[in-house]
Amino acid sequence: MTKNLFIKTYGCQMNVYDSDRMAGILKPLGFAPVDAPDQADMVILNTCHIREKAAEKVFSELGRIRQMRDARRAGGEDMVIGVAGCVAQAEGQEIVRRAPFVDIVFGPQSYHRLPEMVARAARAAGQPILETDLEADEKFDNLPTDTETTGPAAFLTVQEGCDKFCSFCVVPYTRGAEFSRPARDILAEAKRLLAAGVVEITLLGQNVNAWHGEAPDGADWSLGRLIRELAGLDGLRRLRYTTSHPLEMTSDLIAAHGEVPELMPYLHLPVQAGSNRILEAMNRRHDRDTYFRIIDRLRESRPDLALSGDFIVGFPGESEKDFLQTLNLVERVGYAQAYSFKYSPRPGTPASALELQVPEDEKSDRLQRLQDLLNRQQLAFNQATAGKTLDVLLERPGRRDGQLVGRSPYMQAVHVSAPAHRIGSVAPVRIVEGKANSLSGIIDGNMTGEAA
Ligand code: SAH
Numbered sequence: 071m072t073k074n075l076f077i078k079t080y081g082c083q084m085n086v087y088d089s090d091r092m093a094g095i096l097k098p099l100g101f102a103p104v105d106a107p108d109q110a111d112m113v114i115l116n117t118c119h120i121r122e123k124a125a126e127k128v129f130s131e132l133g134r135i136r137q138m139r140d141a142r143r144a145g146g147e148d149m150v151i152g153v154a155g156c157v158a159q160a161e162g163q164e165i166v167r168r169a170p171f172v173d174i175v176f177g178p179q180s181y182h183r184l185p186e187m188v189a190r191a192a193r194a195a196g197q198p199i200l201e202t203d204l205e206a207d208e209k210f211d212n213l214p215t216d217t218e219t220t221g222p223a224a225f226l227t228v229q230e231g232c233d234k235f236c237s238f239c240v241v242p243y244t245r246g247a248e249f250s251r252p253a254r255d256i257l258a259e260a261k262r263l264l265a266a267g268v269v270e271i272t273l274l275g276q277n278v279n280a281w282h283g284e285a286p287d288g289a290d291w292s293l294g295r296l297i298r299e300l301a302g303l304d305g306l307r308r309l310r311y312t313t314s315h316p317l318e319m320t321s322d323l324i325a326a327h328g329e330v331p332e333l334m335p336y337l338h339l340p341v342q343a344g345s346n347r348i349l350e351a352m353n354r355r356h357d358r359d360t361y362f363r364i365i366d367r368l369r370e371s372r373p374d375l376a377l378s379g380d381f382i383v384g385f386p387g388e389s390e391k392d393f394l395q396t397l398n399l400v401e402r403v404g405y406a407q408a409y410s411f412k413y414s415p416r417p418g419t420p421a422s423a424l425e426l427q428v429p430e431d432e433k434s435d436r437l438q439r440l441q442d443l444l445n446r447q448q449l450a451f452n453q454a455t456a457g458k459t460l461d462v463l464l465e466r467p468g469r470r471d472g473q474l475v476g477r478s479p480y481m482q483a484v485h486v487s488a489p490a491h492r493i494g495s496v497a498p499v500r501i502v503e504g505k506a507n508s509l510s511g512i513i514d515g516n517m518t519g520e521a522a
Pocket residue numbers: 082120121238239240241275276277312313314340342380381382411412413414415416
């Protein structure tokens with residue numbers, strides 16, 4: 071008998087990848103994914119702890135899920151409730167205390183033990199199970215590597231965890247120490263994705279460019295080398311990787327941007343702040359000039375590289391003068407797209423204990439000013455593509471009938487009129503209009519749509 075599984079995913083792309091693995095490992099137990107929680111035999115919230123708002127969402131969602139379980143129980147059925155991800159890792163005890171009706175609380179390094187936990191939950195009825203071991207080495211060997219999500223673009227985790235310890239960030243505590251998967255496993259997983267019809271792979275890691283792994287011949291490969299190997303696989307059209315730390319942008323990786331046509335001209339390279347004083351307090355381990363130099367070298371290697379970033383405003387002690395340095399850095403780099411956040415003090419991180427926390431209204435004001443600038447840059451970048459022809463990977467149906475949505479090489483969403491059977495192909499699209507968050511265009515009629 072099939073059982074309904076509902077997984078709700080919060081946070082970053084790695085959680086999306088992990089949710090897919092969880093669905094995979096539960097499949098042999100008869101679980102099949104459904105789109106809504108109310109009729110689910112098992113609900114898993116795959117959570118994010120990065121900012122306070124993200125973490126708090128989990129508790130309100132759990133309240134709603136509990137009501138759904140009560141309704142099911144009233145009808146003679148049941149529901150297993152699990153909390154996975156970074157909130158489970160960081161606040162496992164707190165979840166058990168605040169939401170004792172949860173059956174399983176398990177962190178990112180224990181997903182391979184999910185079937186065993188489900189069995190234990192059935193026996194332990196009413197007694198929450200807590201699994202927050204942080205050893206990374208067993209996990210990948212014991213998770214299914216076939217993707218459950220079908221589509222032409224897929225994620226592939228190559229690295230997990232972080233040893234950087236930026237003073238504001240929970241990731242080193244929720245994901246554990248940096249761990250790189252061996253190249254052999256990554257190549258095998260990539261081949262399976264390609265065989266299943268995937269044409270674009272995004273390599274994932276909290277510090278993806280710190281990846282270095284044992285090659286099939288025993289040598290130690292860098293990410294640049296891995297990218298070259300992956301690019302040579304049959305059927306692979308596009309490669310991306312995220313998220314990178316500026317200090318791990320090696321010469322080899324920078325060169326790959328100029329030399330590997332499959333590596334897309336888009337890079338998410340967070341800098342967080344533009345003031346050297348704040349960068350130091352954040353423990354980012356580099357200054358603004360180092361960042362500028364890396365950007366210059368990347369653009370020498372690949373002149374049309376589009377850049378994306380993450381920014382935090384209102385880090386403790388950030389003055390107006392410091393903040394102006396962030397605006398200045400943004401002006402100087404020019405981003406195609408970026409994420410920006412108000413600093414959120416996270417329990418257990420060094421920055422949360424600092425004095426001189428910036429008042430909330432000041433944070434809001436700075437965020438507004440930064441986002442105004444970033445939005446102007448993004449719009450200008452999108453508008454500049456009008457009249458050009460870009461290769462667009464058609465990924466999925468759009469909202470309107472007969473419309474498909476795809477991605478440009480620069481990660482822009484592109485809307486075109488095209489029949490559904492074109493999904494999965496890379497089509498040359500003449501861009502008609504660039505808007506704030508997307509482009510629209512027409513497929514170039516003279517082409518087959520299969521051209522690179
Ligand atoms: N290197 C990581 C970064 C994860 S966190 C990765 O793989 O994506 C994503 C972004 O969240 C960070 O770059 C940072 O800009 C932001 N962030 C992290 N901790 C934060 C905090 N305490 N308050 C506000 N933003 C935060």
